[in-house]
Amino acid sequence: MTTLAERPDVDRAGKPGRGGRSRSDRTMIYLLLLPSLLPILVLSVFPLLRGMYLGFTDARAGRNVEVTFTGLENYRELLGDELFWNSFKIGLLWAFGVTVLQFVLALGLALLLNQQLRFRGVARVLAVVPWAMPPVVVGILWKLVYHPDAGLLNEFFHRVGADGLRTNWLGDFGTALPAVIIVGVWAGMPQTTVVLLAGLQGVARELHEAAAVDGASAWHRFRHVTLPALTPVIVAITSLDFIWNFNSFGLVYVLTAGGPGGKTMLPMLFAYEEAFRYGNYGYAAALGNVMVVIIVALLAVYLRRRLREAN
Amino acid sequence: MIGKSSRTGRTLQYLALAGYLIFLGFPLVWLVSTAFKPPRELVQLHPTLIPSNPTVQNFVQAFTEQELGRAALNSLQVSLASAVLTVLVALPASYALARFRSKLGTAALGWVLLSQLFPFVLLIIPIFLVLRQVGLANTHAGLVLIYVVWALPFALWMLQGFVRNIPRELEEAASVDGASRVQVLRRVVFPLLAPGVVATALFSFISAWNEFFFALVLIKTPELATLPVALARFVGIEGTARLGPLAAGSLLATLPSLIFFAFMQRRLSSGSLAGAVKG
Incomplete structure (x- = not known):
């Protein structure tokens, strides 16, 4: 003004x-x-x-509640909070699991889509559809697939005569987290695939042809021509994917709401419960702060290593 | 080069592609199939992939009994308002960002990237407190405000790409002809920006339509719930026979985004979005 x-x-x-x-x-x-x-x-x-x-106060829900600065009190409490550590471990497993699988599968699909194959058009459309779905709908969709009685997966195992594999995928302690990770991969793969495909199309064809003339095998060409050219794109998309996955909420909220027995309690779900079920605003904000610090630290390590490799 | 090894290579490639198609496609087929199954087929011991007596009963039920109709209407209102407001607010700023190099612009775009890092928890509590203070906590207006701010950074980035694609010479020619600044904007720039405006409006419509977390926290009155929140509540109601209307509602909730992506894909291939994509 x-x-x-x-x-x-x-x-x-x-x-x-x-x-x-x-x-x-x-x-x-x-x-x-x-x-x-x-x-x-x-x-x-x-x-x-x-x-x-x-995050440095004792803020709580409710009107006219006095908020006092408590310094590092919240973090001291977090250090001793077993539920928090548990949720944090799950969050890292989820974020790493989803990001790595997403990347590997998306790279495979992008390489395939970059070839002259039939059904490529269908695959391209299918590869984008999950991206267009609201996270809540993706959650509902996979709830239907994993449904113990009316689900596609259990019915498939029955049809192929593997009834022993039928289980309550989202309700079982052992399978809940892997099942949820697969949904995360499914939901996030399209975007990664599209980005990697765009990167692949930017790799100069002449380099490939020159390498092929020199007698390099397909694997060698991939390893020494495609991969180096693609590295900047890979670093960018995996970093973003990791951030998005670590901060994701809606998908798992719909699928399991953190259950069974907290086995899929991602940090975001934990913080949400802390803030809006128990009203501990200060504690939840402290949790958020810790998440930011961890993400920044992990990204710094990752990006530094990549940069050093590039030089 | 076409030897035995390359033929096995091709076969392997097709096998892999088939694997991807199954992984990506079957869950979708299952959703569509569940949406068209009558209750009797939903509860039967061994469900089939294709419904034997397809019905639209689930769609009717989703809208009449489960009040998804009202939620869809709420979502429509909120998303439309967000889209219109986002474009109105972003249009002047994107023009400034594209036409003048300004430190402020760089800072704004830097903020876009930085804000990705922060988990929503850090944002939602203060936003909730602010909105409650001004009496907008449990209202659609409050939700619209949040959605506009949330969509703005990307909308700015997208629109300024479109502005950059309009040759500066066109504007200069118009002002030489005696047009005022406002006239240049209204007669020359805005008409050429129409595709960009449509794309930006669609983008903010979809991000509001799909959004879940803010709506879950900010809207407490069930009558005001948006479609994703209503669908998520619906999930909590157990019973296999209810899966039909749930699938039908989910399918309908996906339609706007599907239309958006179809539209964007055509734009992307025709190249008119190239400016926005390359930034």
Whole structure:
């Protein structure tokens, strides 16, 4: 607002040159940006900063509750909270499991789709459909597949005569987490595939042909031509996938709501329960802070290693 | 080169492709099949892949008995409002971002990337507190506000790509002809931006339509629930016979996004979105 007061609109004839910029232009830029920046500041930047601050307080649900700064008290409590550690372990298993499987399967599919194969069109369409589905619907869809009585999976095992494999996939302690991870892979694979496919199409054909003329095998060409060219794309998409997976919520909420017995209690679900079931805002925010620190640390290690390999 | 080894290679490739098609496709087939099964077939001991007596009864039931109709209407309202508002707010800013190099613009785009890192928990509690303070906690208006802010960063990025694709010379020619700045924007820039506006509106419509977490936390009155929240509540109601209407409702909830993706795919292939994609 001060910019408006300080810079009266006088210089309309001023040259909008590349280097210097006239005052009227400057005012106009701010006027144009304001409607977007203001909401982002008020409803995104500010809440985020306040949220991080809440992690150092004893904030609780309810009106007119006194909030006091407690420093690292929440984190001391988190260190001794077995449920938290458990949820955290599950979160890492989930995020790593989904991201790695997603990447391997998506790379395979992208390589196939990059070939002249029949049914490629069908596969391309199918590969995008899960991306178009709301996470809640993906959850419902797989609940139907895993359903103990009316599910596709158990019926399949019955048809092939493997009745011993029939089980309550989402309700069983042993199978719940793997079952949920497969759903995560299914839901996130399309995006990864599309990105990797775009990357593959950017790999120069001449390099491949030259390598083939030199007698390099398909594996060698993949290892020494395709993979190096694809590395930047791979690093970018796996990093993003990891962040998205670690912060994912809706899918598992619908599938298991964290059950059975907390076996699929991802950190986001844990924090949600802490905040909106038990009303421990400060504790939940502290949990969020820990998640950010861990993600940043893991990404830093990953990106540094990749960078060192590249040099 | 066409020897025995390359033929086995081809066979392996087709086998792998078949594996992918099964993994990706069968769950979808199952959803469609469940949606069209009459109750008797849903509870039978060994369900079939193709319903023997397909029916649309589940769709009718989903809308009449389960009040998914009202939830769909709520979702439609919220998503439409979000889409319109997002475009209105993003349009001027994206023009500024594309036409003038500004540190503010770089900061805004940096924020887009940075904000991906933070889990929603950190955002939702303060947002909830702010909205409650101004009396918007349990309202569609509050939800729309959040969705607009949430869609804005990507909308800005997308739209400024479209603006960049409009040659600067067109604007300069118009202003030489005596058109004022506002006239240049209205007569030259906006008409050419139409495809970009449609794409951005669709994007924000879909992200609001699909969103679950904020709606779950912010809306407490069941009558105000959006479709994803209503569907998730519906999941909690047990009973195999209910799976039919649940599948039918889920199928309908997917339709808008499917249309969006079909639209975007055509745009992507025709190249008119290339600017937005390359940034």
